[in-house]
Amino acid sequence: MKLLIGNRNYSTWSMRPWLVLRHFEIPFEDEVLQLSGEGWRETLAVRSPTGKVPVLVDGDLVIPETIAIIEYLADRFPEKPIWPAELRQRAEARAAGAEMHSAFQSLRSHAPMNLRASHPGKVNIDxxxxxxxxxxxxxxxxxxxxxxPFLFGAFTAADAMYAPVAARIRTYALPVSDVLNGYVEAIYSLPAFQDWLALALREPWVVDDDEIDVIQGRVKPGTLA
Structure with a gap:
């Protein structure tokens, strides 16, 4: 089983199924497909049915889209508590995950995930x-x-869906309640998240489209090292 992912520092959708795979100890390999540089779109078009990441490859089965990947893993490994066991909680967890998939557009646009960075005060809270x-x-x-400490007590796929939000809160020092700050700490303390973070911090690549100083015009594209 292989998961095709984007740059760990920026790729929120890649992080989510990767955390599920790692936390629930499902054997897999991963491969980073660049989200910038010469020919990156053409490479993605060849490797991914949608031209996007992540993509899960399991034998001859190719699954794009984060939620579809997570649902496949839950079906493939029913013994793993990827979703809460109780019916109502499972429905609430899936609803929360679906909302993350479809909503929070302003947060995504104005506060892109950047695990290497610290940018307090650079996001207009309005x-x-x-x-x-x-x-x-x-x-x-x-x-x-x-x-x-997690949304349904123990870590589930719902938390994987919101892990990039925790990263945004920390990177931009967004003003949230003590409850949400505690949740951010829980996400950052998760061993699977620590593994992803360590790998992200070693990446040399810069994606200008996800750098807030480029987005806000303080730095010219192509000048960040």
């Missing part, structure tokens, strides 16, 4: 305030009911 409020309501409510 542009992401609505998304932060929704995160407080959604994640705060789930954490209050579960008692933490």
């Amino acid at each position: 542009t992401v305030g609505k998304d932060l409020h929704r995160l407080e309501t959604l994640l705060g409510g789930l954490l209050a009911r579960s008692g933490g």
Whole structure:
């Protein structure tokens, strides 16, 4: 089983199934496909049915799209508690994951994930305030009911879906409640996340489209080392 991923420092969608695979100790290999540089789009078009990452390859089966990959893993390894066991919690976890897939556009646009960076104060809170409020309501409510440290007590695919949000909160020092800050700490303490982070910090590549100083015009494209 192989997972095709993008640059670890930036690729939020790649991180999510990778965390599920690593945390639940499912044997796999990964391969990084660059998200910048000469010919990167053409390479992705050859390796991925959608021209995007991640892609899971299991024998002759090729599965694009993060949620589809996670659902396949849950079906393939039913003994692994990838989703909560209880019916209502499982429905809530899947709903939270689906919302992450379809919503929070302002947070994605104005605060791209950048694990190597520290950019406190560089995000205009007014542009992401609505998304932060929704995160407080959604994640705060789930954490209050579960008692933490993760959304449903133990780590599940729902937490994998929100792990990049935790990274954004830390990178940009976004103003969130103590409850959400505690959740950020729980994500960063997860061994699987630590493994991904360590690999991301070693990457030499820069993707200008995900660098806030380039996005906001402080630095010219192609000048970040």
